[in-house]
């Protein structure tokens with residue numbers, strides 16, 4: 001029987017590319033995001049191209065009842081989730097003191113709360129079956145503080161720490177937890193986060209969402225716990241801990257500043 005993956009944030013960027021890869025690999029899918037039309041078009045395309053079944057659950061996952069509704073949707077239709085991909089996430093560029101509070105709260109609810117709750121809802125079934133895979137999309141932002149995107153970087157610290165601890169807790173079962181850590185990647189993220197003019201975007205060539213998704217898929221299949229995309233990002237993440245935090249924080253500020 002084909003396995004089924006649930007992918008959040010499947011309407012664009014890394015999540016959409018992950019959906020295409022999982023479909024190619026013969027997985028049935030549950031796709032979630034807010035933009036239903038995009039998800040329905042993707043469902044049609046994937047079902048026509050591959051012999052798989054795709055379900056769509058359109059919702060704002062930052063809303064407090066949304067993770068539970070998504071879980072109920074799967075339970076009511078007997079959709080066993082073998083692979084959970086917590087990918088949906090947003091950023092916000094600028095000084096914290098000037099940030100729009102509603103957007104900040106939504107970011108925390110989406111990047112942290114919904115990811116944690118979805119994991120809490122779907123993990124017991126995996127434990128019961130003695131098998132399962134989870135991938136949480138963190139970031140290279142997980143490894144240091146990020147002035148001008150302070151809350152976003154902090155949410156991704158959380159995702160990495162939570163994922164590594166959980167990977168340890170479920171190691172006795174055949175369950176793996178992978179924290180995917182992309183660096184800046186071509187997607188709609190920069191526009192949503194209002195960071196097109198950040199120097200971070202100009203300075204570094206960005207890989208495509210498709211390349212990052214393929215890397216993430218391979219890491220998930222291999223049960224890798226922390227998967228950092230790209231050699232330069234891997235080196236940065238491993239040496240950064242040897243530098244003074246205050247200095248690292250000042251360097252990130254410089255990189256993030258607008259021209």
Ligand SMILES: NC(=O)c1ccc[n+]([C@@H]2O[C@H](COP(=O)([O-])OP(=O)(O)OC[C@H]3O[C@@H](n4cnc5c(N)ncnc54)[C@H](OP(=O)(O)O)[C@@H]3O)[C@@H](O)[C@H]2O)c1
Pocket residue numbers: 008009010011012013014015032033034035036059060061062087088089090091110137138139140181182183184185186187188189190192209
């Ligand atoms: N791109 C980068 O540079 C980069 C780097 C490191 C990590 N990441 C992480 O990668 C993940 C995917 O981002 P991406 O780069 O692929 O960006 P993206 O193209 O903007 O995709 C974000 C996805 O999340 C969904 N989403 C946003 N708000 C939502 C909400 N309230 N409820 C449900 N779904 C919501 C969006 O769909 P709807 O708008 O249809 O809801 C979209 O499908 C995020 O967790 C991001 O933090 C990105």
